[in-house]
Amino acid sequence: MDMLGMYPTFYVPGIGTAWVMGIIGVIHVVASHTSVGASFLFALLETRAWREKKPELLVFIKQYGMFLLVFSYIIGSITGPGIWYAITVASPRGVGGLIHNFVWVWASEWVYFTVEVIGVYALVYLLGKIDPKTHLKLTWSFALASWATMLLIVGILSFMMWPGNDRWYRTGSTSDAFFNVNFFAQLGTRTGAMFVMAALVGLLVASRLKDAALRRSVVRFLAPIGLLGGLFAVLMFLYYLRTLPSNAIVMLNTHLLPVYAKAMVAVFTVATLWLLFAWWRPQQVYTSLALAMFAFIAVFGVWPEERMRESMRKPYVAGQYIYGNQVIARDVPGKGIASEVDTIAAHGLLKLNPFVPAHLREVTDANELEAGKLLTKMACANCHSLEPGGPLRNLPAKLHYATDEDMIAAFLRGPLKYGTQPYMPRIDLPDDEVRAIAHYLAAVDRTRTANPPGGQQPLAAIQPVSMRK
Ligand code: HEC
Known part of the structure; x- marks a missing residue:
């Protein structure tokens, strides 16, 4: 029997694991x-400095x-x-899967990114040293190079949600994958959002400007761009919602919107x-306030957005053909x-995954817990923490801390086997593997029942040690 092309x-x-990815992703x-x-703010501001003969605006560009x-x-x-790691x-x-679709897209992105990095150094260090028109x-x-990197990555990210039509599955072509249904909607949302982020950080930088008149004119320039960017992002987000597959809509309505x-x-x-306040009172844009606002919006705005995009894609990780747990x-x-x-x-996962240790290929009474x-x-942890209290839909809580192996097995033999939950993969396993999973999950739930977290502890557990027998 051939093994499947699985990885460790x-x-x-x-x-x-998904949270590690999420945390890095949000910072990124x-x-x-x-x-x-910011690259567009610079271009717009420098154009203005050039047209209106206001070279002082360049001070801000240099600082930012x-x-x-x-x-x-x-x-x-x-x-x-x-x-990537x-x-x-x-x-x-x-x-x-993504590399097999998009290798040249990534290569182009890398080229634009190189231009972008060289560009930012050249922009800062050549300011005032070359003629203004060339600098502009x-x-x-x-x-444009910066935005090109976004455009190319969004083609890949939006394909991860789904191609949106049957063509790509037949042709496998990169352009069918890239220009998928939610490409423009996502690109628009991110383009609007980038102006908001850049304006917020811009206010932070502007708050450090010494010249009050300059600070005022920069703040009055940034605030409306941030507001328009935000409005555009919201409109495009509403359009984005209309380009989602049905599993994403279910996930959104049942699990995400109620929380976020x-x-x-x-x-x-x-x-x-x-942003309105900044426009109205430019002289009161203090650094501490600008920093607090930026931090609040970056954390509470970007985290839910990224979390939602990742969650809505469930059960798939890419193109609605690879499940989160790596099964095609x-x-x-x-x-x-x-x-x-x-x-x-x-045949079961234990026999088909090449990285399963030899002593676990067959479930026995002795190795049932380990297997x-x-x-x-292998089957669940991409989407669920295994430990009670884990932040990623932890399985003990999802199973209501059930310790009855038959009940857990029934979930695997019913909803999971037949794929009735639109947001979970169809996981159909041979009976010995179903029993081994149920055995392990029940054991985890039992340890939790034995050491319950604070608040729900039985009386004996919260008595001072000296009072216990
Ligand atoms: C590809 C992702 C994915 C995989 C793999 C996965 N699940 Fe889930 N599971 C979800 C999502 C999404 C939910 C919805 C709950 C939420 O987001 O809070 C869910 C919910 C559940 C629930 C609660 C019932 C429900 O319908 O909301 C149970 C129980 C559960 N999963 C068990 C498992 C078990 C056991 C496995 C492995 C054999 C597994 N899941 C594998 C994504 C997954």
Whole structure:
């Protein structure tokens, strides 16, 4: 029997692998969107400085450019490869699928990114040293190259949600994958959001300007751009919602909006009020206030947005053909890929994954717990923390801390086997593997029942040690 082309399973205990990816991703999104947005602010501001003969505006560009060099470009360039490392170990087949579709897109992105990095150095260090018209051209080239990196990455990210039509599955062509249904919607949302991020960071930089008149004119320039960017992002986000597959809509309505809707409205309101206030009272844009506002909006705005995009894609990691747990979910004739769900149902994961240790290939009474743990990691841990209290939909809580193996097994033999939950993969396993998973999960739940977390402790546990027998 042939093994499947699986990779070793990587699991980060506690927070779960997906959260590692999420944390790196959010930092990256803040840094990268700020840089791309700022590149356009520079181009617009420099055009204005040139037209209205206000060379003092260039002081701000230099300061902001320097700030980006130190923060955004360093943080962005560390977290960018960080995302690669994290996703390669967390979701090797997801990454493999994307590389097989987009290798040249990534190569082009890398070229534009190189132009962008050279551009930001040239922009900062050549200011005032070359003739202004050439410098202005340089700044616009920097802006376009920056946006090109976003455009290319969004083609890949939006394909991860779904191609949106059947064509790609037949042709396997890069352009069918790239120009998928939610490409423009996502590109628009991110383009609007990048102006908001860049304006917020711009206010922070502007708050440090010594010249009050300059500070005022820069703040009055930034605030409306941030407001318009925000409005555009919201409109494009509403359009984006209309380009989603049905599993994403279910996930959104049942699990995400109830948790995140209020935070999103709050972030939008705070950002709008802050930008209006800045425009109204430019002299009161203090550094501490600007920093607090930026931090609030970056954390509470970007985290839910990225979390939602990742969650809505469930059960798939890419193109609605690779499940989060790395199993190929359907045939893709255009790429010569065949579904693996039924093969796994017939032979089981322990026999088909080449990285399973030899002593676990067969479930026995002696190794059932160990085999169950490995199986749960392979089949579930991409989307669920295994430990009670883990932040990523931890399985003990999802199972309501059930300790009854038959009940857990019934969930695996019913909803999971038949794929009735639109947001979970169809996981059909041979009976010995189902029992091993149930055995392991029940054991985890039992340890939790034995050591309950604070608040729900039985009386005996909260008595002072001296009172216990
Ligand atoms: C590709 C991602 C993915 C994988 C793999 C996955 N799940 Fe889930 N599971 C989800 C999502 C998404 C939810 C929705 C709950 C949420 O987001 O809070 C969920 C919910 C659940 C629930 C709660 C019931 C429900 O319908 O909301 C249980 C129980 C569960 N999963 C068990 C498992 C087990 C056991 C495995 C492995 C055999 C597994 N899941 C594998 C994504 C996944």
